[in-house]
Amino acid sequence: MTITPFDPGLSAAPTPQPKAPNSWKRYFSFNTDAKVIGIQYIATALIFLLVGGLLAMIMRGELITPEADLVDRTVYNGLYTMHGTIMLFLFMFPVLNGLNNLLIPCMIGAPDMAFPRLNAAAFWLVPVFGVILMASFLVPGGPAASGWWSYPPVSLQNPLGFLINGEALWIVAVALSGVSSIMGAINFVTTILRMRAPGMTLFRMPIFCWTALSAQIIQLIGLPALTGGALMLLFDLVVGTSFYRPEGGGDPVLYQHFFWFYSHPAVYVIILPVFGVFSELFPVYARKPLFGYRFVAMASLVIVALSLVVWVHHMFPSGVPQWMRDLFMVTTMLIAVPTGIKVFAWLATLWGGKLRLNTPMLFALGGLFNFVFAGVTGIMLATVPVDIHVNNTYFVVGHFHYVIYGAATMGVYAAIYHWFPKFTGKMYYEGLGQLHFLLTFIGTNLNFFPMHPLGLMGMPRRVSSYDPEFAFWNVLASLGAFLLGVSIIPFLLNLVSSLVRGKQAPANPWNAIGLEWLLPSPPPAENFEENVPTVISGPYGYGSGLPLVEHQERYPRATDFLATGQA
Amino acid sequence: MTLTPASPDPLSGLDQNAGPTDGHASGHSSHANHSLTGFIIFLCSESIIFFAFFTGYAVLKLSSLNWLPPGVEGLEWRTPLAYTAVLVSSSGTIALAEWFLNRGNLWGFRAFWLLSMAMGTVFLYGQAVEWAGLSFGITSGSFGSCFYLLTGFHGLHVASGVLLMGLMLIRSFRAGNYEGGEQGVVAASLFWHFVDVIWVLLFLLLYAWPA
Numbered sequence: 001m002t003i004t005p006f007d008p009g010l011s012a013a014p015t016p017q018p019k020a021p022n023s024w025k026r027y028f029s030f031n032t033d034a035k036v037i038g039i040q041y042i043a044t045a046l047i048f049l050l051v052g053g054l055l056a057m058i059m060r061g062e063l064i065t066p067e068a069d070l071v072d073r074t075v076y077n078g079l080y081t082m083h084g085t086i087m088l089f090l091f092m093f094p095v096l097n098g099l100n101n102l103l104i105p106c107m108i109g110a111p112d113m114a115f116p117r118l119n120a121a122a123f124w125l126v127p128v129f130g131v132i133l134m135a136s137f138l139v140p141g142g143p144a145a146s147g148w149w150s151y152p153p154v155s156l157q158n159p160l161g162f163l164i165n166g167e168a169l170w171i172v173a174v175a176l177s178g179v180s181s182i183m184g185a186i187n188f189v190t191t192i193l194r195m196r197a198p199g200m201t202l203f204r205m206p207i208f209c210w211t212a213l214s215a216q217i218i219q220l221i222g223l224p225a226l227t228g229g230a231l232m233l234l235f236d237l238v239v240g241t242s243f244y245r246p247e248g249g250g251d252p253v254l255y256q257h258f259f260w261f262y263s264h265p266a267v268y269v270i271i272l273p274v275f276g277v278f279s280e281l282f283p284v285y286a287r288k289p290l291f292g293y294r295f296v297a298m299a300s301l302v303i304v305a306l307s308l309v310v311w312v313h314h315m316f317p318s319g320v321p322q323w324m325r326d327l328f329m330v331t332t333m334l335i336a337v338p339t340g341i342k343v344f345a346w347l348a349t350l351w352g353g354k355l356r357l358n359t360p361m362l363f364a365l366g367g368l369f370n371f372v373f374a375g376v377t378g379i380m381l382a383t384v385p386v387d388i389h390v391n392n393t394y395f396v397v398g399h400f401h402y403v404i405y406g407a408a409t410m411g412v413y414a415a416i417y418h419w420f421p422k423f424t425g426k427m428y429y430e431g432l433g434q435l436h437f438l439l440t441f442i443g444t445n446l447n448f449f450p451m452h453p454l455g456l457m458g459m460p461r462r463v464s465s466y467d468p469e470f471a472f473w474n475v476l477a478s479l480g481a482f483l484l485g486v487s488i489i490p491f492l493l494n495l496v497s498s499l500v501r502g503k504q505a506p507a508n509p510w511n512a513i514g515l516e517w518l519l520p521s522p523p524p525a526e527n528f529e530e531n532v533p534t535v536i537s538g539p540y541g542y543g544s545g546l547p548l549v550e551h552q553e554r555y556p557r558a559t560d561f562l563a564t565g566q567a
Numbered sequence: 568m569t570l571t572p573a574s575p576d577p578l579s580g581l582d583q584n585a586g587p588t589d590g591h592a593s594g595h596s597s598h599a600n601h602s603l604t605g606f607i608i609f610l611c612s613e614s615i616i617f618f619a620f621f622t623g624y625a626v627l628k629l630s631s632l633n634w635l636p637p638g639v640e641g642l643e644w645r646t647p648l649a650y651t652a653v654l655v656s657s658s659g660t661i662a663l664a665e666w667f668l669n670r671g672n673l674w675g676f677r678a679f680w681l682l683s684m685a686m687g688t689v690f691l692y693g694q695a696v697e698w699a700g701l702s703f704g705i706t707s708g709s710f711g712s713c714f715y716l717l718t719g720f721h722g723l724h725v726a727s728g729v730l731l732m733g734l735m736l737i738r739s740f741r742a743g744n745y746e747g748g749e750q751g752v753v754a755a756s757l758f759w760h761f762v763d764v765i766w767v768l769l770f771l772l773l774y775a776w777p778a
Contacts, residue, residue, distance in 0.1 A: 191601075194604055258623070
């Protein structure tokens with residue numbers, strides 16, 4: 001196939017795919033196109049965001065009064081367990097893998113991922129383990145109820161004695177999620193290392209690709225440890241082995257090591273791509289090059305290295321020796337250094353820039369604000385005495401919700417709005433987007449800020465009833481949660497209505513620099529096909545006047561033509 | 568009878584753009600030249616799961632008061648050592664098989680490839696015999712749990728390796744198949760070396776480390 005993207009015949013010629021590529025049915029099939037898989041990932045993740053959000057609102061409904069009056073206490077245990085598991089394994093990881101699938105091949109000029117079939121298989125595991133996890137609501141005894149970390153010996157209780165119980169299904173689902181993520185990680189790392197456009201050296205790669213590479217390296221190192229630990233938990237639960245059972249000589253704290261060895265770095269798997277999104281968006285909407293590109297890129301790898309030696313800070317009260325507490329306190333605080341480098345690089349990028357406050361930029365700025373707040377409480381929690389004092393209180397819950405919702409999910413929203421025109425070919429509605437931002441930002445802070453005073457006052461997490469002195473802040477938090485629930489409505493309305501009747505998007509609506517913006521919107525199935533441009537300068541050349549690729553003058557004309565030709 | 572593959576050096580396939588063979592649009596089929604990169608990344612990741620099991624075993628053993636279950640004196644190491652020798656030398660025979668393939672001697676490749684598969688099978692047989700004769704089970708405390716988990720998980724890898732090699736052996740009979748697709752052989756061989764190294768560590772941890 002030798003048709004070039006600039007060939008006028010392309011828009012008239014029938015598409016060369018054997019299956020009609022623009023049929024909606026491809027989104028429900030085993031399709032190997034990374035752009036289809038990316039949208040499949042994101043759509044699946046958004047469905048589970050609604051499920052997890054519904055569970056959260058039931059919990060906040062319970063907590064709006066001090067008494068346990070809305071749901072049964074055992075049901076409440078299942079609610080927070082499933083809320084955490086769904087949000088991490090069925091919303092956060094899939095939505096980020098969706099962004100990876102859409103962005104990485106386009107940003108580096110590859111036609112697709114390195115292993116398209118592996119890619120599709122990795123995606124289709126997500127609905128499979130999603131159904132397995134949802135099915136646990138229906139088994140006798142209800143879903144897993146030992147928290148998203150599933151610590152033994154609590155998680156090894158099986159009072160009804162059934163082989164198929166909520167906890168066993170939980171472990172199987174998490175293990176399958178691990179398999180899917182490893183398949184994805186092999187694909188992303190190979191693609192980034194082997195399929196970059198000519199001239200795109202590692203230090204000419206967009207920061208999103210650096211952060212995706214770093215995050216996927218963490219997946220490759222950390223996930224096998226969790227999968228191994230989960231396998232041993234499953235054996236303890238189902239076969240009766242004694243890895244974690246104290247009565248057989250097992251060690252319950254060993255599980256905590258396995259769990260956190262992965263699950264703390266998992267936070268960086270989530271936040272690193274969001275750092276990438278911030279690094280992509282701020283230069284576009286401030287019209288300035290990214291400040292300290294090399295430092296921002298290398299800081300990602302430093303975070304990877306440090307993330308592997310911080311996990312014990314989740315276990316300060318678990319009876320670990322004092323030298324371990326001291327060591328891991330120091331390593332945890334060191335994380336603030338590469339993270340601080342990034343934050344100051346973004347501030348320096350924004351400084352004196354010509355800011356354009358549209359929806360993606362608002363989400364990125366709001367996410368950055370929330371992230372800095374979460375970073376401050378994170379340093380507090382890294383300190384051993386503070387951590388032991390507020391351990392298992394709402395302070396911890398508030399801290400990580402600021403990271404996961406306040407920073408990461410808002411970063412994901414920013415990315416969805418920013419690249420929505422590129423991958424759907426339609427413009428979103430700016431007014432609805434800004435309404436979504438306003439509700440999300442207020443809701444996030446109203447929901448999660450009150451958790452900090454609650455934690456300092458001593459309210460434990462994972463309880464369905466509490467002392468009346470905690471009522472004031474809990475009512476505020478519940479109102480914030482319902483506001484967050486409302487904030488999803490303009491978002492979904494925006495997505496659906498702009499897909500159905502939105503304005504046709506031009507190839508480069510934001511005047512952004514990057515290979516993906518040289519492609520028409522939406523990009524053709526093979527991106528640049530055989531005419532991959534040669535990259536001749538680094539990314540983010542805003543204001544420098546340097547072209548990004550050879551013969552750049554041919555692209556805007558060609559892509560504008562295609563955009564109008566397809567309309 | 569000697570079949571000569573068109574490409575004398577299987578590694579040269581790494582740098583060639585092996586064209587897609589199925590009727591799929593170009594670029595959307597697997598890129599054969601990336602398979603080895605992906606496979607090596609997979610092996611690195613897979614080694615972590617063994618590393619997790621090893622550290623779990625070491626932690627449990629070091630912190631345990633009564634490591635061996637009652638009535639168990641320890642593991643008999645002489646017979647397993649013999650089977651270890653078989654498995655480790657199969658790394659040599661598989662390297663020899665690859666050497667023959669590089670020379671274009673397909674029958675030499677097949678002979679040594681089959682020999683390596685046979686040695687892997689002998690190892691699996693030895694392990695099955697050992698399991699059958701043991702006086703403790705997987706539920707006999709942490710010791711039994713660790714022993715069966717480690718040997719069983721490794722045994723699964725040996726079995727997968729033998730199956731993978733069987734697949735490569737069958738594919739070698741497809742005429743001209745190894746002109747660009749020898750990465751399967753390289754990958755299977757890498758996997759086999761990986762399984763061997765893991766076993767040596769496992770043997771030291773399980774049999775050589777005194778209780």
